[in-house]
Amino acid sequence: MRRTILSILVMAGLFLSSATALAAGQEVEKLYQRHCTACHGEKGDGDGPAAYLLSPKPRDFTRGVYKFRSTPTGSPPTDQDLLRTLKHGVPGTSMPPWDRLSEKELTDVIKYVKSFSDIFADQGAMEPPIAIKSPPRLTKESVQAGRKVYKEMECNKCHGPRGRGDGPSAAKLTDDWERPIRPYDFTRGPGLMKGGAAPQDIYRTFMTGLDGTPMPSFIDELTEKQRWQLVHYIQSLSPAGTKTTAPESTPTLRAVKASVDPPLDSDDPVWKQSPATVVPLRPLWARDTWVDSVKVQTVIGPKMAAFRFEWRDIRGNDEVIRPRDFRDGIAMQYIPQGKPSDYVGIPFIGMGDDKDVVTIWHWKADWEADMKKGFRDVVQKYGVTMDRMTSPADHTSDRIYLAGLAAANPLSTRQHSTPVEVLAAKGFGTLTSLSATDQTVEGRGVWRNGVWVVVMRQTLDSAPALRQRKILPVAIAAWDGDAGDRNGQKSVSQWMELTIE
Amino acid sequence: MKQVRWAILIPICLFILGVNAAEAAEYAVQAGGVKNGGTVYGRVIFKGTPPPPKMMKVDEDVATCGPDRPSEALLVSKSGGIKNVVLSIEGIQSGKKWDFPKEFVYDQKKCRFVPRVLLIKPKSKGVVLNSDPVGHNFHTVSKGIYNVNKKIKADAKMVVAEDKIRRSGTVRAKCDIHSWMEGWWVVAETPYTVLSDENGNFSIKDIPPGTYKLKIWHEKLGESQQPVVIETGKTTELSINLKL
Ligand SMILES: [Cu+2]
Numbered sequence: 001m002r003r004t005i006l007s008i009l010v011m012a013g014l015f016l017s018s019a020t021a022l023a024a025g026q027e028v029e030k031l032y033q034r035h036c037t038a039c040h041g042e043k044g045d046g047d048g049p050a051a052y053l054l055s056p057k058p059r060d061f062t063r064g065v066y067k068f069r070s071t072p073t074g075s076p077p078t079d080q081d082l083l084r085t086l087k088h089g090v091p092g093t094s095m096p097p098w099d100r101l102s103e104k105e106l107t108d109v110i111k112y113v114k115s116f117s118d119i120f121a122d123q124g125a126m127e128p129p130i131a132i133k134s135p136p137r138l139t140k141e142s143v144q145a146g147r148k149v150y151k152e153m154e155c156n157k158c159h160g161p162r163g164r165g166d167g168p169s170a171a172k173l174t175d176d177w178e179r180p181i182r183p184y185d186f187t188r189g190p191g192l193m194k195g196g197a198a199p200q201d202i203y204r205t206f207m208t209g210l211d212g213t214p215m216p217s218f219i220d221e222l223t224e225k226q227r228w229q230l231v232h233y234i235q236s237l238s239p240a241g242t243k244t245t246a247p248e249s250t251p252t253l254r255a256v257k258a259s260v261d262p263p264l265d266s267d268d269p270v271w272k273q274s275p276a277t278v279v280p281l282r283p284l285w286a287r288d289t290w291v292d293s294v295k296v297q298t299v300i301g302p303k304m305a306a307f308r309f310e311w312r313d314i315r316g317n318d319e320v321i322r323p324r325d326f327r328d329g330i331a332m333q334y335i336p337q338g339k340p341s342d343y344v345g346i347p348f349i350g351m352g353d354d355k356d357v358v359t360i361w362h363w364k365a366d367w368e369a370d371m372k373k374g375f376r377d378v379v380q381k382y383g384v385t386m387d388r389m390t391s392p393a394d395h396t397s398d399r400i401y402l403a404g405l406a407a408a409n410p411l412s413t414r415q416h417s418t419p420v421e422v423l424a425a426k427g428f429g430t431l432t433s434l435s436a437t438d439q440t441v442e443g444r445g446v447w448r449n450g451v452w453v454v455v456m457r458q459t460l461d462s463a464p465a466l467r468q469r470k471i472l473p474v475a476i477a478a479w480d481g482d483a484g485d486r487n488g489q490k491s492v493s494q495w496m497e498l499t500i501e
Numbered sequence: 502m503k504q505v506r507w508a509i510l511i512p513i514c515l516f517i518l519g520v521n522a523a524e525a526a527e528y529a530v531q532a533g534g535v536k537n538g539g540t541v542y543g544r545v546i547f548k549g550t551p552p553p554p555k556m557m558k559v560d561e562d563v564a565t566c567g568p569d570r571p572s573e574a575l576l577v578s579k580s581g582g583i584k585n586v587v588l589s590i591e592g593i594q595s596g597k598k599w600d601f602p603k604e605f606v607y608d609q610k611k612c613r614f615v616p617r618v619l620l621i622k623p624k625s626k627g628v629v630l631n632s633d634p635v636g637h638n639f640h641t642v643s644k645g646i647y648n649v650n651k652k653i654k655a656d657a658k659m660v661v662a663e664d665k666i667r668r669s670g671t672v673r674a675k676c677d678i679h680s681w682m683e684g685w686w687v688v689a690e691t692p693y694t695v696l697s698d699e700n701g702n703f704s705i706k707d708i709p710p711g712t713y714k715l716k717i718w719h720e721k722l723g724e725s726q727q728p729v730v731i732e733t734g735k736t737t738e739l740s741i742n743l744k745l
Binding site for chain 1 (some may be wrong): 560561624635636638639640642644645647648649650651652654657659663664665667677678679680
C-alpha cells in the first residue's frame with residue numbers, strides 16, 4: 001500500500017516536474033528567439049538572418065569555443081563569464097549589453113546558449129578559473145620592465161612594436177572560422193577592449209587567451225611579476241584621454257510639449273527647453289571609426305512633432321558623386337502600435353519586426369545637398385550608380401535598404417522635395433519607401449565644425465501615434481560616409497522608450 | 502519529502518542507464534584478441550598529374566624558419582603514391598587491442614609540425630614540443646574536439662592531459678605567428694585506422710571477417726568511402742584512386 005502511494009507520488013512528481021520544465025523551456029526558447037536569433041541563429045550556429053550584415057560575426061555556439069573566459073584555454077567559460085559578457089556586451093561590435101533582461105532571464109538564456117554544445121557537460125574539459133590577485137601599483141619602472149616582457153613574449157609580432165596592431169604577422173591572421181581578424185590596437189584606448197580594460201581584465205585576457213582567435217594563452221610563459229609588468233605596459237600604451245566607453249545601458253528618451261510648433265532651425269531656443277539624451281550606437285560592421293553616439297531631443301508642439309539629432313563627424317559627406325564618396329545620414333524609427341516592453345533593449349538591426357509595423361524617417365545628407373545646390377547630373381558626369389560601390393558589406397548589401405532604394409531610386413528621383421525618406425516595414429526584408437504623397441517628413445541638416453545637427457519633423461495629423469501615445473519604442477541608426485557606411489553598413493542603437501509627457 | 506527525493510533519483514538513474522547504453526555502442530576490445538582475422542593491403546594513388554606544390558612564403562623568423570618552402574599539404578611520390586592519407590574501417594564493434602603509442606609526441610621543428618599528420622586515439626595524453634629557438638603559438642581548430650591556443654616559448658613544451666581530446670574526428674593545428682605552419686591530428690574511432698606511407702601504401706590487420714566501409718580521409722582531397730569485404734585469414738588487396 002505504502003509502495004503504491006509512493007509510486008503514484010513519484011509518477012505525479014515526475015509528470016509535474018517535466019511539465020513545468022517543458023513550459024519553462026519554451027519560455028526560455030522564446031526569450032532566445034526574441035533577443036538572440038537574429039544574429040546567433042535559431043540553431044545557435046551564428047548564422048542568423050542578420051549575420052550577413054555583421055562583422056565580426058556573431059558567435060557560433062555549436063563549437064563550444066568562447067573568447068571571454070576566466071578558465072584556461074580549451075576550457076568552456078563559467079556561467080559567471082557568460083553573465084559578464086551579456087551584461088557588458090562586446091565593445092566595438094554589434095553584440096549589445098543585455099542590461100534590460102532580469103538576472104533570472106539572463107541565467108535562463110545562458111542555460112539555453114550552453115545547450116548548443118556538449119562541452120559544458122564534459123567534466124574533463126571543464127577547468128576551474130585562474131586565480132587573479134589584486135594588482136600592484138603601476139610605476140615608471142614596472143612599465144619599462146613590461147616593455148621588455150612584451151618583446152620577449154613576441155606580443156609585437158601581432159600587436160606591433162608600438163602596440164598599434166600592425167605587427168609582421170598581423171595581416172594574415174584568421175579566426176577559427178577562417179575570417180580575417182585584427183590584433184587589438186592598444187592606442188585606441190581601453191574603452192574598446194572586448195575583454196575589459198581593468199588591470200585584472202588585461203591580465204585575464206593574456207593568461208587565458210581568446211579562444212577561437214589567434215590571441216594565445218601565455219599562462220606558462222611568465223612569472224607573476226612579469227604578468228603585472230606586462231599589464232602596466234599595455235595600460236601605458238592606451239593614452240589617457242582616448243575613448244572610454246562606460247558600461248552602456250539603454251537610455252530613455254523624453255519628449256517635451258511646447259506651446260509653439262518646433263521649427264526646423266536647430267538653433268531655435270525651443271531646443272534649449274528640451275532634455276537631450278545621449279544614445280550609444282554600435283557598429284554593425286566593425287571598423288576604426290563610426291558614429292558611436294547621438295544626442296537626441298524631442299519636442300511636440302500643438303500641430304508638429306520634431307526630433308533633433310546631434311553627432312560628431314570630422315567631415316560632412318553630402319555627395320555621392322564619386323564611388324568613394326558615401327553619404328552621411330541619420331534615421332529614427334518608431335513603432336506606432338508597439339508595446340515598449342516588447343522591444344526595449346533589443347538592438348535595431350533594420351529589418352522591421354514581425355509583429356508590428358515600423359516607421360522610419362531617414363534623413364540623407366546627399367538629398368539635402370541636391371535640394372540646396374540643384375540636381376547635378378551624376379549619371380552623365382561619371383556614369384556611376386549607387387550599387388557599383390564596393391565594400392565588405394556590398395556583396396550582400398542590406399536587402400532592406402536596397403528595397404528602399406529600389407522603390408525610390410536615388411538617381412531617378414534626384415529632385416527631392418524633402419531630404420527625408422519615410423519608409424515602413426513589417427517583417428524581415430519588407431522595407432519599402434512610402435508613396436510620394438506620404439513623404440511628408442521635413443528635415444534640415446547643418447554640418448559645422450565637425451558636428452552634424454539634423455532636425456526632422458512631421459505634422460501630428462500625419463503621425464497620430466506621437467499625439468495619442470504616452471510611450472513608444474524608438475531606435476536610431478546613423479551612417480558615416482567617411483567610414484564607408486551605406487545601406488546595411490551603419491551604426492545602430494537598441495530599441496528605447498520614448499516617453500511623451 | 503520522500504517523493505521529492507525519488508523524483509530526483511529516478512531521472513538520475515535513467516540518465517546513468519542512458520549513458521551506459523550509449524557507451525555500449527563504442528568500440529570494445531575482444532578478450533584474447535582476434536584469431537585468424539583478415540588483412541587489407543592497399544595503395545592510395547593520385548589520379549592524373551599532381552599540381553606542383555604551392556610555395557609557402559616564409560617571412561617571419563627567417564633565420565630559423567627560412568627559406569620559402571613547398572607546401573606539404575599534398576605529397577605524391579614519383580610513382581603516384583599519396584602520403585598521409587588516413588584509412589579506417591568503419592562498423593567494427595569489437596576487435597583487436599589498440600596498438601597506438603601510449604603517449605603521443607608532436608613537435609615543432611624549423612617552423613613546421615612533425616609529423617604533419619598525427620594519428621591518435623581518443624582521450625590520449627601527450628606532449629607538444631617546441632624544438633625551435635623562436636616561440637610558436639600552438640592553435641587547434643576543430644568542431645568541439647580539441648580547441649586550444651597556447652604560446653609555447655623556445656625549447657619549451659605543452660602537456661595535453663588525458664581527458665582533453667574529447668572525441669574522434671579531425672583537428673587542425675596552426676601557428677598564427679608563422680602563417681604557413683599547418684598540421685593535423687586525426688583522432689581515430691577504432692584501432693583499425695592507419696596512415697599511408699610516402700609511397701601511398703598501407704595495411705590494416707586482424708580484422709574480424711565481414712563487410713565494412715573503408716573510410717578515406719586526406720586534408721586536401723577530402724573524405725570518401727568504399728565497401729570492403731574481409732574473409733577469414735585472407736588478405737584483401739585494394740587500389741584506391743584519389744583526385745583533386
Ligand atoms: Cu610558429
